[in-house]
Amino acid sequence: AIVVTDGERILGLGDLGTYGIGIPVGKLALYVALAGVQPEWCLPVIIDVGTAAVVVAGLMAATRVTNRELHKHKFVFYGAGAAATGIAELCVKQMTEEGLSEEEACANIYLMDIDGLITKKRSNNLQDRHLKFAKDMPDTKSLLEVIKTVKPDGIIGASTVGGSFSEEIITEMARINQRPIIFALSNPTSKAECTAEDAYRITNGSVLFASGSPFENVEMDGRIFKPGQGNNAYIFPGVALGAILFKAKHIPDKAFLLAARVGNYLFKHNLATLHPEPEDKEMFIRQQIYSVEYDELINKTYSWPTKDMKHGFPVPVMERSSMDEE
Numbered sequence: 001a002i003v004v005t006d007g008e009r010i011l012g013l014g015d016l017g018t019y020g021i022g023i024p025v026g027k028l029a030l031y032v033a034l035a036g037v038q039p040e041w042c043l044p045v046i047i048d049v050g051t052a053a054v055v056v057a058g059l060m061a062a063t064r065v066t067n068r069e070l071h072k073h074k075f076v077f078y079g080a081g082a083a084a085t086g087i088a089e090l091c092v093k094q095m096t097e098e099g100l101s102e103e104e105a106c107a108n109i110y111l112m113d114i115d116g117l118i119t120k121k122r123s124n125n126l127q128d129r130h131l132k133f134a135k136d137m138p139d140t141k142s143l144l145e146v147i148k149t150v151k152p153d154g155i156i157g158a159s160t161v162g163g164s165f166s167e168e169i170i171t172e173m174a175r176i177n178q179r180p181i182i183f184a185l186s187n188p189t190s191k192a193e194c195t196a197e198d199a200y201r202i203t204n205g206s207v208l209f210a211s212g213s214p215f216e217n218v219e220m221d222g223r224i225f226k227p228g229q230g231n232n233a234y235i236f237p238g239v240a241l242g243a244i245l246f247k248a249k250h251i252p253d254k255a256f257l258l259a260a261r262v263g264n265y266l267f268k269h270n271l272a273t274l275h276p277e278p279e280d281k282e283m284f285i286r287q288q289i290y291s292v293e294y295d296e297l298i299n300k301t302y303s304w305p306t307k308d309m310k311h312g313f314p315v316p317v318m319e320r321s322s323m324d325e326e
Helices: 017-035 051-066 082-097 102-106 120-125 143-150 167-176 196-202 236-245 259-268 281-288 306-310
Strands: 002-004 043-045 075-078 109-113 154-157 181-184 208-211 218-220 223-225
Touching: 002 017, 017 043, 051 082, 051 154, 051 181, 051 208, 075 082, 075 143, 082 102, 082 109, 109 143, 143 167, 167 196, 196 208, 196 218
Parallel strands: 002 043, 075 109, 075 154, 154 181, 181 208
Antiparallel strands: 218 223
16 A cells, blocks of 8 residues: 655645655554554555545435435535545536436536635636536625525535634525535644534534534533544545455546445456455455454464365375374
């Protein structure tokens, strides 16, 4: 597992150059701690992937509460950098999986950057990946105005502008939605678009909230609300482990939609080079993951593989003198 970064966009901290090496090191530490990847398989090199997958997973979890599929929701992204755009693009992929065309899926996604809503009037100054999200709407820098016009089911913050989801904005989201979706994903905590306490208090507990930074549980009116954390640590170690064990040649975006079934997906689409294909992939993975426990000092008794016996290989007869005779 090789994790690479050019240090140009480190979380919400900007261009750190070689000082960004801590991110690959930290990611690989999570590979070992959370996925059981062997430490000797890991190499940090001075791309952060997985944020989009875990956020889309969070949105799909929210659809279980709203009782509507993802493609029947509209989302406003406050922030249009690499993280936000990656999430938006994976949302589009999921919506197309549910039956929409790419154009129809993009129509459900609204992006706002430092200059305001991404509209067709700004096409000449937009990055190529933003063009498909450009809307035929008046230019505005007001998130509240966009919310009142679009009436989104959810707002997703990746702006690194702390407190940008004001009380008025959260109140409006609660007014137009029975269960508003509010994801304040910016790191560190000081740059989160709103706090968990504000989100739950202003919406009277109706919000479906997730954040990029950890927040304490919120107690209100005798109820305890546990904020969700949209951290890519929940997704990328597992995807990486699957890719390593099954020797994937390439990891397409769709693999992040199928993270829990990554092994089956890689073999089905001829992306795995491991041979032969393990019959029980879960057991194969469990046997490969790193264990922090010390090995036993006493030699284990060797048993001839049952699978070999099934294939007709004779079990060799081994004569060994007992320790007592020695």
